[in-house]
Amino acid sequence: MARLKGKNKIRDLLSGYSFMAPTIIILGCFLLLPIGYAIYLSFHKVNLLGTVSYKFTGTANFERMVDDPRLWIALRNTVKYALIVVPAQTILSLVLASILNMKLRYRNFFRVAFYLPTVTSSAVLVLIFMWIYNSNGLLNYILESFGLPTYNWLGDPSVALLGIMIMNIWSTAPLFMVIYLAALQDIPENLYEAADIDGANGWQKFWRITVPQLKPVTFYVVVMGIIGTFQLFDQSYIFSAGSGGPNNATLTMVLLIYQYAFKSMDMGYASALAFLLAVVIMLITLIQRLIFKEERLN
């Protein structure tokens, strides 16, 4: 019997590792190894000409950030972006989800339709919006017909970022809407029934039951929204043809990292920036998980 058990153990060991083998190789080579490599690169100056060579520079890459004006521009853009996009998409997705959660007809049609932007590639979305934004394009036509001022959306630094914001609110709100929809279905029905007996109207029920019950999900949506703004790349890159222009108005953190790494070939400094960005994102995620867990325990 003992021998049989031992044999089973060996069989499990073999089959376990053969099932895991592709994952171990792929994630090991292209996720674990790069993480260590990224930290290594952050403390070195990398020379890419000929054979790659590294020179240890200590914390020089990190010290350099303080005096990097473009980094501060990218950070300012990210903050501006987050302050408008995150609240707007959170409210929009909550409102859409709440309406869809009522027992209305055709709700499935609306849900499927609203989700459409989320499945479209960012490259395509940016091109469609650039076509709408061009000087004599659809948006200016609509603004004009309402007697509102028109803008050079693609070339004017004061509105270029706003153009990307509008597009992003439009394309990410549906994703969060689906998350809200799922959470809405988990709210116990008897809370609403009790409120009905107390004579609460729909509006009161929304503010007193729905919104508080959704607090953990809202927290999640906000955090994901903030992380998303830190990770913005495709949109700015395509919009500005890789420059972050006009006049750095659409420069984002990841675009900055890309430019340092692949335009100035300064991989050490770019890695240090990426390292810092990753630490910030992971801290935000971690805080969210901790608070989320507490919420669930309460």
Place this chain on the structure above:
Amino acid sequence: MRSINRFRPLFYVLLSVYALVTFIPFLWALSASFKSLPEIVSGGIHFIPKHFTLDNYQTIFKQEPMFSRWFMNSAFIAISVTVFNLLFNSMAGYALARIRFPGSTLMFYSILAMIMIPGQLTIIPSYLIIKELGWLNSYQAIIVPMAAQATYIFMMRQFFISFPKELEEAAELDGLGRFGLFFKVVLPLAKPALAAQTIFIFMGAWNEFLKPLMLMSDKSMFTLSVGLNTFKGQYISFWNYIMAASIIMTIPALLIYIFFNRFFVQGITFTGTK
């Protein structure tokens, strides 16, 4: 419920307005793709083309001989990535859920930790590793690093853990080994989870922009997303061509979405609340 009834028309109006907001950019793009350049330049705002034409679609394939190549590159990469992920993620998820072996707990927690690592951290070192391997401008440069993904390994593990054990035990009595069991019994029963994975992985690979941008410098190896971007640079203000190309890129993802739509919500709520 009386209050809802009173406001019902208002809610329908709101939903319809937002549906319009969602559709208009797509319709406007679709309309431009069937218009001639003079009609586009003249600037009138009408969604139905005055002179309906398919020229734009023909021209992009003729004038940009690489366009069909980019389409094939995207398709090949997206399909390969999807197939590998379905297989590898399920194998890993199954092992973590069902097989006890030394190191399995450590691996499980490593996978959980990897989900939290933002992709930006590994962009530059991955580029250098792929360059060192001599893989720049090759399909494997994109396919191999994307062939297994921690998020979906976790998803499959959760799926298999809530899976009834009895079926597997019965099959084991019939003398099927671990591999036979996995491929003949477990995988066929995992279809809903595989469908949810298919959508997200295919879309992710099909729409990927940064990776091909940095790994493919040879024009013949571009994917559609990167090709589309250079196309825009070349044909600037030829919005009729750019929109036709955009529509072509949207169709495959759209078909997958319509086809697998019912698995969508399931998948999002999973990745959203993990």
